[in-house]
Structures are given as C-alpha cells and as structure tokens.
Amino acid sequence: MDLGYINGKFVQLDERVIPIEERGHQFGDGVYEVIQCYNGQPFMLEEHLQRLLESCEAIKLPISETLEDFRTLILTGIEKAELQYGKVYLQVTRGIAVRNHPFPDVPVSISMTLKDTEPLAEGYRVNGVHAITHDDERWAKCYIKSLNLLPNILAKQEAQEAGCFEAILVRNGFISEGTSSNIYMVKDGAVITTPLSNHILAGITRMAVIQAAEELNIPFVERYFSPKELLEADEVFMTSTLVEVLPIVKIDGTVIDKGVPGEITKKLYMQYQELKKKALV
Template sequence: MISAYFNGKFVEPNESVIPIDERGHQFGDGVYEVIRIYEGKPFMIDEHLERLYQSADAIKLRIDPNRDAFKNSVLEMIERSGLTNLDLYVQVTRGMAPRNHLFPECPVSVSMTAKPFRSIPFGDKGASVLLHPDERWANCYIKSLNLLPNILAKQAAYEEGYLEAILVRDGKVTEGTSSTVYIVKDSSIITTPLSKHILSGITRMAVKNLAEHLSIPFVEKQFTPDEMIQADEVFITSTTLEITPIICVDNNQINDGTPGSVTKALKEQFKQII
C-alpha cells in the first residue's frame, strides 16, 4: 500500500521528501483539495479539481494545464493506496526556491496523501457548535494552505467541547472553520451566498441538487447568529463531515434538540448518491 506522492514519485508517508526551501513549508504558498472516495469511486472529483484550479489561478499558481494528465495522477494515487474508502488530500505549492517573497521561476510542487475514512462524530444524533469571530483574510473563496485562523477557532471549539466553530463576520454567519452552514426555517434551506468571504463547498453543490430533487426551497441569503439559534433546524456539510445535524449552538438548543426532518431527508438522499 502506497499512501503518499510527491512530484511524480510515490512514497511512504514518513519518507523525507519536502526540502526546507519548499514554499508551502516556508510561506503556505499553495492550495489544496480533499476528495472523498467511496468504494473506490471518487465523489465529485471533477468539481473538486475545478475548484483546485480556480484557487490556483486566484494566486497566480500554474498547475499542469493538461487537466486529464493531472486527474490521471490523482486516480493512480487512489489505486495505489490499496484503500477502497479514503480521503485523498491533494496539495499544490509554488515549488522549491531560496526564500524570497517574490514568485520564483521554478516548477510547482504536487503532493498527495491517502488516508482511511475518519468516523463522522455525531453524524446521526447531532452535534454542538461554538460561535466565534471570523478573523480570516478577505479571500476565503481560495482554498489556500493558510489555515491558522481556522485552526485557532477550531481548537477553541474543541477545548470547550464543541465539534465545530461557526464564524461570524459583521454580525452575520459566514461558514464553519471547515464546513458550510445552513439553517432551515419554514421548510426552506437557507445558507450564506457565495462571495470572497466563504468557500464554495463541493458538498454544498450536492445539497443544492438534493434540495431541488426533494422540492425543498434552497435560499442563499445572510443570516445572524440569533436567526441561527431560533431556526427550526441547523446543519453543516463538508467532504469529511458529509451532512451533520447541529442540535446546539453556544449552549442554545435548536428546536427540540434532535435532528429535523429536512436534515434527515437530505442525509438519506445523500447516502443514496454516494
């Protein structure tokens, strides 16, 4: 079983392959994606790779223009992993060059790691989340390696016994540290509109399609923490959390404290498509 890749070479995960002058290590100068594979089949891989290229373009990082060749290397990594259910992390940086803020003239670096599924905590019973100030930069639509504000907020939530931190900017909910946030009110799903302040979630795309299939209104508009607490249902989504119901926000119980009917219906439909 091979579970890692670096610049054309399949390696063991503990093998030393990243030079000191790698710009991902020095500056966080790169982008990444996480793709979930179910029974050997990558879920929404084209959407994930499209977002990876969009993030790279946004920071003027040139990935191999031959997208088919790049995709084939991802598929080969999945096959070589020997796993049928896994999370694949794909990372692209500006490459290896002496430390200098200016862009170097060098090939980009591509690395991948394959990891078995992590269990989804509270996937059916529902989880609790913490409200936290959104202290990130202005361009969160880029899935960059610069995750320190996310990490600090997630750690703050963990230390207080919460699954996730829900970020608030200018009095409005943006997203979680690694998830998209939704509320359900009067049988409509409401989520923050896409902008530079949030990431365009791949699972969000799936949820929007599922909502259409179930004839559930999908409304993109901003909402406040109070509106979240007073919602009929709350749930979050991500590649690794899938669809996770939220039953408590900052020690405030949501409705009757159990996952709601809309969230349950979405979860059931999601299970069918994966």
C-alpha cells in the same frame, strides 16, 4: 495502505521528501483539495479538480497540469494505495526556492496523501453535534482553498476546548461558514445558507446539497442571516466532504428547537446518499 506522492514519485508517508525551502512550508504559498473515496471511487472528482484549477489561477500558480492530468494522478494513487473508503489530499505549491517573497521561476510542487478515512464518532449523526460561534478573523479571499488555515485552526481549537465539534464563523454580524464546513439553517420548511462570495468557500458538498434539495422540492434560499436567527432556527446543519451532512443541535449552549436532528436534515442526508449511489456506479 496509506500512501504519499511528491513531484512524480509515490512514497511512504514517513519518508523525508519536503525540502526546507519549500514555499508551502515557508509561506503557505499553495492550494489544496480533499476528495472522499467510496468503494475505491472518488466522489465529485471533476468538481474538486475544477475548484483546484480555479484556486491555482486565483493565486497565480503557473501550473502546466490539466484537469485530466490531476484526475489520472489521483486514480493511479487510489489504485496503488488500494484505497476503498478513504480521503485523497492533493496540494499544489509554488515550489522549491530560496526564501524570498517575490514569485520564483521554478516548477510548482505537487504532493498528495491517500489515507483511510476515520469514521465519525458513534452518535454524531444520530444525535447531532454542538458548536460555538466565533469571530471570522480570516482574510478577505476565503473562496480560495488556500493552505493558510491558521485562523481556522485557532477557532476550531476553541470549539474543541469547549467540548464542541465546530466553530461557526461570524463576519460583520452575519454567519459566514464553519472552520471547515458550510453552515445552513432550516426555517419554515426552507433551507437557508450564506450566498457565495469572496468570504466563503464554494463547498463541493454544498453543490450536492443544492441538488438534493431541488430533487426533494425543498426550497433553498441563499441569503445572509444573523447568529440570533441561527439560534432561533428549526434545524441547523453543516456540510463538508468528510462529514457529508451533519446536524447541529446546540450552539453556544443554546438548544436548537427540540435538540435533535431535524427531518429536513435527515432527508437531505439520505438524498445525498442517493446522489453518491448514482455517481459511483
């Protein structure tokens, strides 16, 4: 069943629990993580929670909770919700206070939802998806998993209106990432992706793909590349917690190579499944 949590209490999702003067609601003053569960077990939970703590530190959120506290909360929620194949959304904000820009001296707010994961549309993984490119109009601290996602939403909506799955963002002439994903191209047998910096999120699935590539002896290169290079790639794919490894076969109306998911993308997806099996025993 779907379940929610707010500041020490598990609730139904339709309960009214967020005050108007909540800084996440008023300012987007908070951070979050999304964790995928398989067979009732959260995948790469430690990595997600470590990134959450780093995001809290980056925006000076004065949390007293430890990684172990968050782990216990999530595992308790999964058990209460009887979640098997589902997603956990965990959010930490600066709390409830009279609307004013300076940080208030109040406890942080911790909320969570636990829901079944909607399966990808039939054919996406087999046939690949389409994407557009879009100017990266976000702020300069995209390494923080912040609640401030309006530029992502606007770009994603443009992709949806164009009949595409994702918008691939371009900053200063180079690919940064997707609106909710990391982006990769394959050229001459090597996987290439944008280096980590303040301008992209250090994806948890990205970490798993690096490991999968190492195990498959596939060269993995972190360097900047242009939209032109992307269109001329042998393969293109995206990764995120919810889509895992997903092939992209057309960008801005241009077919990538033969217009079908590539062999290296397929191999990385299968190796990702093996990593899950090993982690979720």
